[in-house]
Every structure is written in structure tokens, then in C-alpha cells.
Amino acid sequence: MLTTIDNQKEEFVMARMPLLDRSKPTIENIRVVEGQKLRSGVPVIAGYIPAGHLIPDNFDIPTYDPRHNRGYQRPLQESRVNELATDLKKKRVDLPTAILLNLRNREARQAVHDGQLRLGFLRDSASSAILFHVVDGQHRVAALKKLMEEDPDGGWEDFLIPFICMVGANEQEEMEQFYVVNSRAKSVRTDLAFALLRKLTDRDPKMFERLEEKGRGWQVAAEKLVEALAETSSVWRGLIRLAATEKAGTTMPSASMVTSLKPMLASSFFGRLSFAQQQQVIEAFWTGLRDVMRPAFDNPQEFVIQKGVGVIVMHAILVDVMEIVRSTGRSVIEPTTYSDIMREPMERLQGEAQDGHGSPVQGVDFWRTAPLGAAGSYSSSAGRRVLISKIRQTLPVVEVV
Known part of the structure; x- marks a missing residue:
């Protein structure tokens, strides 16, 4: 039997x-x-x-x-x-x-x-x-x-x-x-994996300790920030595609947004801020950028500043910008701080449109989607490194007090 x-x-x-x-x-x-x-x-x-x-x-x-x-x-x-x-x-x-x-x-x-x-x-x-x-x-x-x-x-x-x-x-x-x-067999989608990790750590604090040991604690911190931005940010609400949701009018997958935050969370200053302060810094930075490039934020589908290449580049730049802000004694949670610092670099940024003629574009037009803009040509890993370097060279020098 x-x-x-x-x-x-x-x-x-x-x-x-x-x-x-x-x-x-x-x-x-x-x-x-x-x-x-x-x-x-x-x-x-x-x-x-x-x-x-x-x-x-x-x-x-x-x-x-x-x-x-x-x-x-x-x-x-x-x-x-x-x-x-x-x-x-x-x-x-x-x-x-x-x-x-x-x-x-x-x-x-x-x-x-x-x-x-x-x-x-x-x-x-x-x-x-x-x-x-x-x-x-x-x-x-x-x-x-x-x-x-x-x-x-x-x-x-x-x-x-x-x-x-x-x-x-x-x-x-x-x-x-x-x-x-x-x-x-199909692996779990990255965005869902990040969301599950965040849920697991909420219920089991030891889970976060284990992730930290494996160098993955930043993923949980980043997922929490992304979920908060998707829900409360005046800049990002409705544009971040969370796990298991339809694309609809979103411009940025949550998994890519999470990954883009890694350099910031690895920085000694931002990484030690409280969750609420981290959220304020990110919101202030993007609000400042919106003040500088309003047309791009009013029509996010027609520009790439709130898509993969723009977000990854801007969050890498934010690590440098925070140090500049701190060196001047200004607040890291005030949007005007970032608009003042980023206005000239963003207005001076130049490139060639992807229209087949290499038409020069500058400022907010640099970030238009192809073929009108130039940012799309920097979408590869190597391209993003070049673009980050170009913007860094135009940032103010850190002042030693």
C-alpha cells in the first residue's frame, strides 16, 4: 500500500x-x-x-x-x-x-x-x-x-x-x-525581487542583517525610497512603474530606479541619513532640476531626463552635488540649493541630435527623445560614464572652509 x-x-x-x-x-x-x-x-x-x-x-x-x-x-x-x-x-x-x-x-x-x-x-x-x-x-x-x-x-x-x-x-x-x-524556469523579475526583499526585512530584522553581510542591504533601502517617491513625490508620482503594475504612463521601471540609487546609498554622507532625510534630499534635488528644465518635466514622455539614462546619470551626479552643497553650508533639503548649482551645467550641456545630421542641441533640448535629442546616444554603460564626466566638469569646485 x-x-x-x-x-x-x-x-x-x-x-x-x-x-x-x-x-x-x-x-x-x-x-x-x-x-x-x-x-x-x-x-x-x-x-x-x-x-x-x-x-x-x-x-x-x-x-x-x-x-x-x-x-x-x-x-x-x-x-x-x-x-x-x-x-x-x-x-x-x-x-x-x-x-x-x-x-x-x-x-x-x-x-x-x-x-x-x-x-x-x-x-x-x-x-x-x-x-x-x-x-x-x-x-x-x-x-x-x-x-x-x-x-x-x-x-x-x-x-x-x-x-x-x-x-x-x-x-x-x-x-x-x-x-x-x-x-x-523563469527567475523572479528584478522589480518583484526587490519588493519581496523589502517586505521580508520589514517582518524579519535579521533578514536585513543577512543582506548586509552579502552587500545587498542597499537594495532594501533603495526599494523603500523608490516606493515612497512613487507614492508621495510631486516630481515622480505616477511615473515609476512598481512591480506587477502596467506600464501605462510611467517612464521609469522601479528596478532601474532602485539600481540608480546605489552610488548615493554607498556614499558616506547620504548613506548615514535617516530614511526621511534621504527622501527629502532626493525630492529636493529633482524639484530643483524641474525648476531648471521645466519643459522636460511638463512632458516627461518626450524627454529622457526621467527615464533610464537621465535618472542613472543624475543620481550619480547627485553624489558630487551633495558635497558641493555641504562645502557651501547650504541646506541639502532645499530645492533652490540644487537649482542654483545645476542651472549652469544643464544649460551648457551640448551634444548632437540623433537625427542623422548631427544637429547641435543644448540645454533642455539635449534631453529630448531621439531623434531630436542627444542624451539617447549615451544610454550604454560606457556612454553614461562619458555623460557623467561631461556634467561633472561643469559643476562648481568644492570649496574648503
Whole structure:
């Protein structure tokens, strides 16, 4: 009689007691449920397997070897393995999703009987010491292997790994399933990922500490600022496209806006301001720019100052402008401070329109969308660096008091 997965954890623990030698778990039967067969007729089972029954010597990762045209897996990324092992050891993450395995053994189908996968039968009938081939989940398996080697008394051999296993598939069928799993999987959109991180840190302060350790704390701070600007800013309300919303009349994706704030949050001054003060600084800066280039802000769709290239360049410039403001003793939260500093650089900015004739444009016209303006020609990473440099050269010199 087949059992349900819900009852298996307790059964696995009971099935393994007592262990004669904890460093070498005894071969046991694993409770499984049978699922729908593959189109080729290969049976598929699911269950939980203690790490000690899979690791260290019962599995193989068929890594692609172009020299001998063998395997199909991507090489392990040690950084991913190390990061996951650390997070598991510090109990920062769980592994609730199943790995995908395959039993290539010709006798594999006979090993599944009465709701059990009989590992002893497989061992006796196998022509190789390797029982399982890892089709998907190699970094999870490698991370657990690393923990078992580095912390042999940590009980990692008892860690229950959820698994789905093909019973008797060949390497070609493994490759087909590997392709299906990895070619159709879609990563979370960046804007949604930032929003989720912000929500998680609101509910779990330790989450922010972990992100800080990984150098990603700025993403949460930036996401909070972007959400606040989208809701309350007189300059940005209605123009920032938040996660899972329609483009409509927006000009700037929230993910790009978040990324543009990284230089500011990394600066010693802005990064140490309170959230409210950071919001005031950004609002004042963009309000000052609006006073200088009103036509561009009245018709944001026809200009790029509030689109990717404009926002990324302007936020990089703001790092310099804040230092200029501080050197003069003026307020960093007053719009007139920024309009006074930015007026001349913005009016002097020159370039060639993308109209095919290289027509000269200057001032607010520089920021018009193609083909009338010139800013669009600086949209690449290298182009943005050039534009940032051009504007910096026209900024006032920092005065030492």
C-alpha cells in the first residue's frame, strides 16, 4: 500500500533507528509514492531521502565534458555551494523543493515495491557503486556534502531531502528532463525581487542583517525610497512603474530606479541619513532640476531626463552635488540649493541630435527623445560614464572652509 508524503518524515526517522554506524548509514527502504509516468513510460516516484543515504558516495552529477561528449550538467559554482552551505548551517534557509534524480540501474523498477524504494536491492543488483544521478539540484546536494564533510557530528546525514526520482530512465531521458526544467524556469523579475526583499526585512530584522553581510542591504533601502517617491513625490508620482503594475504612463521601471540609487546609498554622507532625510534630499534635488528644465518635466514622455539614462546619470551626479552643497553650508533639503548649482551645467550641456545630421542641441533640448535629442546616444554603460564626466566638469569646485 502506498503512503502519502505527509506521513513520511516520521516514518523515515523511525526506519533508520538504530544506526549501527552513524558515519555509514545502513541501507534502508525509503517510503515513496508513485506518480504519473513519463511519456516514455518511465515510472516516477517521490519521497524524502536522508542525506546520508545519498551522500557521499551514492550519487553522481553528470557534468558536461566537451572533450568526451559526455554529461549535460553545468559545472558546479563553488560560490553558490559555499553560500548555501553557510546559510544551511546558520539555519537561514530551508530546502523545501525537491531535487530531481534518476536510477539508471536496469533493475531499478523491481526496486520499487509496495510503496518502498529498496536501496538494498539496488545495491545488490547495481553494476556501479553509484545509485543516483542528480538531474536537477546539484548545488543543494553539493552543499549538504560539504556540510557532512566539514561538520561530521552535525547530524547532516539525517537531513531529509525531498526528491522526485525517475526509475530506470537512460541518459537521453535525463537530458530531456534537465532541459525542460532549466529552459522553462523563469527567475523572479528584478522589480518583484526587490519588493519581496523589502517586505521580508520589514517582518524579519535579521533578514536585513543577512543582506548586509552579502552587500545587498542597499537594495532594501533603495526599494523603500523608490516606493515612497512613487507614492508621495510631486516630481515622480505616477511615473515609476512598481512591480506587477502596467506600464501605462510611467517612464521609469522601479528596478532601474532602485539600481540608480546605489552610488548615493554607498556614499558616506547620504548613506548615514535617516530614511526621511534621504527622501527629502532626493525630492529636493529633482524639484530643483524641474525648476531648471521645466519643459522636460511638463512632458516627461518626450524627454529622457526621467527615464533610464537621465535618472542613472543624475543620481550619480547627485553624489558630487551633495558635497558641493555641504562645502557651501547650504541646506541639502532645499530645492533652490540644487537649482542654483545645476542651472549652469544643464544649460551648457551640448551634444548632437540623433537625427542623422548631427544637429547641435543644448540645454533642455539635449534631453529630448531621439531623434531630436542627444542624451539617447549615451544610454550604454560606457556612454553614461562619458555623460557623467561631461556634467561633472561643469559643476562648481568644492570649496574648503
